[in-house]
Amino acid sequence: MVNVAEGGDVVAAVRDVSKIYSLGGHQVRALDGVSIDFRRGDYVAIMGSSGSGKSTLLNVLGCLDRPTKGQYILAGQDVAAMDDETLSRIRGRYLGFIFQSYNLIQQLSVVENIEVPLSYQYPPMPDGPERCRKLAELVGLAQRLGHRPTELSGGQQQRVAIARALVNNPHVILADEPTGNLDTATSHEIMDLLEALNRAGRTIVMVTHENDIAERARRIVRLRDGKIESISEVRR
Amino acid sequence: MKLFQQLRLGFRSLLLHKLRSALAVLGILIGVTAVIWLVALGEGVSWQAQQQIKDLGATSIIVRSIKPAEESSQNSGGGFRMGIAYGLLRDDYERIVTNIPTIQRAVPMREISREVRYREQAIDGQVIACTPEYFGMNRLSIARGRALSEIDMQTYDNVVVLAHEVAEKLFPIEDPLERSVQIGTEFYVVVGIAAERSAAAAIGGSLDARQYDRDVYIPLSTFRARIGDRVATMRAGSFQSETVELTQVTAVVDDMNQVDATADIIRSLLQRYHKQVDYAVVVPKELLEQAETLRAMFNVLLLLIAGISLLVGGIGIMNIMLATVTERTREIGIRRALGATKGEIVQQFLWETVVLSGTGGLLGVLAGFLCGPTVTAFRAGVQAFFPQVWATLPPNIRNIEPRIAPWSIIAAFAISVGVGIVFGIYPARRAANMDPIEALRHE
Ligand SMILES: Nc1ncnc2c1ncn2[C@@H]1O[C@H](COP(=O)(O)OP(=O)(O)O)[C@@H](O)[C@H]1O
Ligand SMILES: [Mg+2]
Numbered sequence: 001m002v003n004v005a006e007g008g009d010v011v012a013a014v015r016d017v018s019k020i021y022s023l024g025g026h027q028v029r030a031l032d033g034v035s036i037d038f039r040r041g042d043y044v045a046i047m048g049s050s051g052s053g054k055s056t057l058l059n060v061l062g063c064l065d066r067p068t069k070g071q072y073i074l075a076g077q078d079v080a081a082m083d084d085e086t087l088s089r090i091r092g093r094y095l096g097f098i099f100q101s102y103n104l105i106q107q108l109s110v111v112e113n114i115e116v117p118l119s120y121q122y123p124p125m126p127d128g129p130e131r132c133r134k135l136a137e138l139v140g141l142a143q144r145l146g147h148r149p150t151e152l153s154g155g156q157q158q159r160v161a162i163a164r165a166l167v168n169n170p171h172v173i174l175a176d177e178p179t180g181n182l183d184t185a186t187s188h189e190i191m192d193l194l195e196a197l198n199r200a201g202r203t204i205v206m207v208t209h210e211n212d213i214a215e216r217a218r219r220i221v222r223l224r225d226g227k228i229e230s231i232s233e234v235r236r
Numbered sequence: 237m238k239l240f241q242q243l244r245l246g247f248r249s250l251l252l253h254k255l256r257s258a259l260a261v262l263g264i265l266i267g268v269t270a271v272i273w274l275v276a277l278g279e280g281v282s283w284q285a286q287q288q289i290k291d292l293g294a295t296s297i298i299v300r301s302i303k304p305a306e307e308s309s310q311n312s313g314g315g316f317r318m319g320i321a322y323g324l325l326r327d328d329y330e331r332i333v334t335n336i337p338t339i340q341r342a343v344p345m346r347e348i349s350r351e352v353r354y355r356e357q358a359i360d361g362q363v364i365a366c367t368p369e370y371f372g373m374n375r376l377s378i379a380r381g382r383a384l385s386e387i388d389m390q391t392y393d394n395v396v397v398l399a400h401e402v403a404e405k406l407f408p409i410e411d412p413l414e415r416s417v418q419i420g421t422e423f424y425v426v427v428g429i430a431a432e433r434s435a436a437a438a439i440g441g442s443l444d445a446r447q448y449d450r451d452v453y454i455p456l457s458t459f460r461a462r463i464g465d466r467v468a469t470m471r472a473g474s475f476q477s478e479t480v481e482l483t484q485v486t487a488v489v490d491d492m493n494q495v496d497a498t499a500d501i502i503r504s505l506l507q508r509y510h511k512q513v514d515y516a517v518v519v520p521k522e523l524l525e526q527a528e529t530l531r532a533m534f535n536v537l538l539l540l541i542a543g544i545s546l547l548v549g550g551i552g553i554m555n556i557m558l559a560t561v562t563e564r565t566r567e568i569g570i571r572r573a574l575g576a577t578k579g580e581i582v583q584q585f586l587w588e589t590v591v592l593s594g595t596g597g598l599l600g601v602l603a604g605f606l607c608g609p610t611v612t613a614f615r616a617g618v619q620a621f622f623p624q625v626w627a628t629l630p631p632n633i634r635n636i637e638p639r640i641a642p643w644s645i646i647a648a649f650a651i652s653v654g655v656g657i658v659f660g661i662y663p664a665r666r667a668a669n670m671d672p673i674e675a676l677r678h679e
């Protein structure tokens with residue numbers, strides 16, 4: 001077991017992670033020896049050109065994909081080699097997801113969508129429904145609890161998704177182009193929300209290709225051909 | 237997730253496609269209804285048969301005369317048909333009564349078809365020449381007048397008891413009592429009218445159930461004196477005469493356990509005095525056992541048919557669930573990302589199929605209870621609009637009363653839910669085995 005004490009409050013860390021796809025004989029190195037630590041309260045934007053490995057990295061961080069090589073330490077455990085069921089439990093326990101296309105479940109109401117991760121918690125979280133209503137309030141949707149996703153605007157849907165990502169009190173929130181489908185004004189509202197969450201102590205890892213969005217993070221990681229090109233602190 | 241939540245989620249998801257779900261439900265509904273109806277009809281028929289057999293008496297043994305095959309009958313040679321003699325003899329009756337101690341009583345009977353006439357009204361009657369005991373033995377009660385008596389037997393009187401239906405046909409207006417009806421060439425005074433009586437089971441080679449509605453009862457002694465043993469019948473354009481002393485002897489023992497042994501003794505006794513097998517020994521108890529076996533076989537057949545219809549329903553469900561899973565690939569990816577294990581995805585979709593098939597099953601059970609009213613309505617419909625068709629139906633069909641078997645309801649519902657699970661497993665596993673990343677990318 002890897003010691004997580006180094007750096008004091010590292011919540012997630014990838015060590016020399018590679019992801020190699022074999023495509024018709026030749027190999028594609030989607031990730032090639034990537035190492036990053038994510039500390040508690042971190043806010044990291046991952047940038048890079050198309051095909052540089054951003055989504056692959058986020059999938060590994062999200063335990064949706066296993067690296068070909070390397071370690072991924074999350075909540076003190078190396079999850080790189082865990083089986084599918086354990087990975088599912090880890091996702092439900094330690095991670096929150098925000099997607100570009102919101103990914104709400106159409107037949108469920110706002111509050112029910114926020115509840116979905118709770119139905120996969122073992123043991124079940126106490127005061128779940130109460131928690132969902134509070135989160136809906138937090139993201140400004142207290143008046144929309146019973147609405148269906150189709151009755152909401154894009155920005156409102158993304159707020160529901162953010163509330164859903166928070167409901168299990170995750171170690172890390174992973175966002176894949178969270179403003180990719182939104183207009184500029186709404187994008188900044190969403191970024192305000194994420195920034196507020198970060199200030200309240202949430203660890204956020206976000207993929208984006210927009211500079212002004214990335215600049216609202218604390219650090220920017222640039223990928224190129226599956227390798228880390230640069231890691232820079234954002235000056236304020 | 238809690239059961240209630242699972243069920244609710246299942247319903248909600250199925251309501252996304254109401255028509256499609258309704259059709260899948262319909263498939264199962266029809267299957268379940270088919271099971272319940274078919275079993276109910278089968279039970280109804282067999283119950284009817286069992287009642288008829290029980291009417292014959294579980295402690296009775298029926299010995300009937302049977303006409304031997306033409307070749308083997310002794311008198312068939314020569315150009316002129318002398319007629320043949322066969323069947324039970326009065327001596328047989330005496331031997332049975334005197335030699336077998338287990339027999340409590342035995343009742344002889346002679347039966348022929350004859351026209352029965354009163355003025356312009358005539359019917360093809362069934363003349364039953366019998367002793368007074370015949371009425372008690374066949375549970376024939378007298379509605380009006382009296383039954384045949386010992387005195388009638390001793391005096392050889394021309395008296396007759398009419399079956400209810402015969403009395404109604406011959407005497408649409410008048411009171412039949414004390415009137416004379418003509419049977420063949422003789423006149424008989426009506427002394428009684430039997431109460432209505434439903435048919436009994438078929439016995440002794442005749443396929444039809446024993447009907448009582450054409451019967452006219454006269455004393456056995458009178459029959460012998462007036463009509464005699466030799467009876468001429470018209471057959472293929474020429475007269476043929478048959479000499480038969482008794483058509484049937486019904487023996488009754490005290491206890492059901494004595495039936496088989498007594499029947500064996502009767503058989504060996506008759507064997508000793510008959511060169512050919514011109515009689516049959518029928519044991520209603522055996523008929524009952526045969527009916528029981530037949531019913532079991534019938535039920536297996538019905539279940540097979542019902543099983544096929546449920547299979548078809550199940551395939552319908554599988555089809556719909558496969559479409560659902562494909563359509564909801566995105567949802568599956570979302571749930572997987574949010575922490576659902578493969579097992580939980582399987583569970584979710586299995587619950588959905590169980591909701592589908594269970595709804596079908598429940599509605600099917602409700603529709604199953606409509607079996608009785610439907611049969612009644614159908615019967616009334618056929619009777620009202622197709623009276624000719626109605627007339628040709630055998631009485632077993634006409635009188636059919638479906639009897640819903642409780643086990644069939646439980647079985648049908650359980651099978652429908654089982655079908656849901658069996659046919660839901662493949663789609664559910666397919667959903668669970670999707671790659672979450674691919675599923676999330678799915679449009
Ligand atoms: N499932 C896959 N099979 C094969 N190659 C893949 C797969 N996923 C990604 N890749 C390849 O890996 C590289 C990185 O992809 P990706 O992480 O999606 O890039 P980005 O998100 O930065 O555009 C690309 O060259 C892509 O073609
Ligand atoms: Mg990408």
